[in-house]
Amino acid sequence: MLCAAGLAMVGGTITEELHSPMSDLFSLQGRSALITGGSRGIGRMIATGFLRQGARVYISARKAQACLETAKELSALGTCVALPHDVSTVEGAHALAAAYREHESSLDILVNNAGAAWGEDFDTYPEKGWDKVVDLNMNAIAPGAFASEMNKDARDNAEFVASRIPAGRIGVEDDMAGAAIYLASRAGDYVVGATLVVDGGVTHAR
Numbered sequence: 001m002l003c004a005a006g007l008a009m010v011g012g013t014i015t016e017e018l019h020s021p022m023s024d025l026f027s028l029q030g031r032s033a034l035i036t037g038g039s040r041g042i043g044r045m046i047a048t049g050f051l052r053q054g055a056r057v058y059i060s061a062r063k064a065q066a067c068l069e070t071a072k073e074l075s076a077l078g079t080c081v082a083l084p085h086d087v088s089t090v091e092g093a094h095a096l097a098a099a100y101r102e103h104e105s106s107l108d109i110l111v112n113n114a115g116a117a118w119g120e121d122f123d124t125y126p127e128k129g130w131d132k133v134v135d136l137n138m139n140a141i142a143p144g145a146f147a148s149e150m151n152k153d154a155r156d157n158a159e160f161v162a163s164r165i166p167a168g169r170i171g172v173e174d175d176m177a178g179a180a181i182y183l184a185s186r187a188g189d190y191v192v193g194a195t196l197v198v199d200g201g202v203t204h205a206r
């Protein structure tokens with residue numbers, strides 16, 4: 001309701017696209033997405049959700065076999081292509097971009113999901129590293145506990161981990177896919193530089 005009232009106030013500037021059917025609001029039909037770390041865990045959850053919404057999906061990971069197998073499985077849902085590369089090196093990132101360009105001439109959605117569970121100290125975090133991420137005008141998702149290879153705690157002790165989460169459970173595929181689809185679809189086109197916390201209330205409970 002609040003949104004509707006706000007839009008009404010700028011009446012004359014509302015574009016045709018804003019009047020498109022609600023059923024299309026979360027559609028990714030016609031959009032292409034590149035998801036690093038898409039072979040398993042959270043990246044795979046996002047890839048699955050994007051495919052269900054009609055996107056063409058490209059997934060990357062270092063282990064080629066696992067990446068190819070995931071792409072093959074997810075191809076049951078739509079176009080899913082494996083582009084195995086190591087994105088921790090500049091060469092690897094360039095190679096991934098080149099491989100992607102063999103399939104597509106433009107990129108609609110980039111999900112920089114591949115990561116390691118460590119970070120640089122705040123005091124020494126390089127500005128160029130920050131700029132590189134933020135200059136891409138990227139929204140971010142801050143996940144809570146999702147079962148994965150990286151988060152073995154959530155995977156192997158889901159009940160115990162859930163006992164410390166206000167929502168009473170760990171995150172599941174639909175939670176992550178829903179957040180990513182929102183940011184990547186027309187529904188999220190006017191959301192810029194935001195961080196969507198998807199953690200079952202952990203941050204707010206602190």
Ligand SMILES: NC(=O)c1ccc[n+]([C@@H]2O[C@H](COP(=O)([O-])OP(=O)(O)OC[C@H]3O[C@@H](n4cnc5c(N)ncnc54)[C@H](OP(=O)(O)O)[C@@H]3O)[C@@H](O)[C@H]2O)c1
Nearest residue numbers: 037039041042061062063086087114115146148149150151
């Ligand atoms: N799971 C959680 O609860 C949780 C919570 C907060 C944040 N996160 C963040 O969410 C992201 C995904 O985590 P996850 O739990 O899904 O981890 P995961 O299960 O370990 O999956 C990581 C994915 O990234 C790929 N990858 C790792 N290093 C790579 C590299 N150098 N180049 C290309 N691909 C690479 C892995 O494949 P290969 O090993 O084959 O390369 C795999 O597909 C990470 O950034 C993590 O920090 C996760």
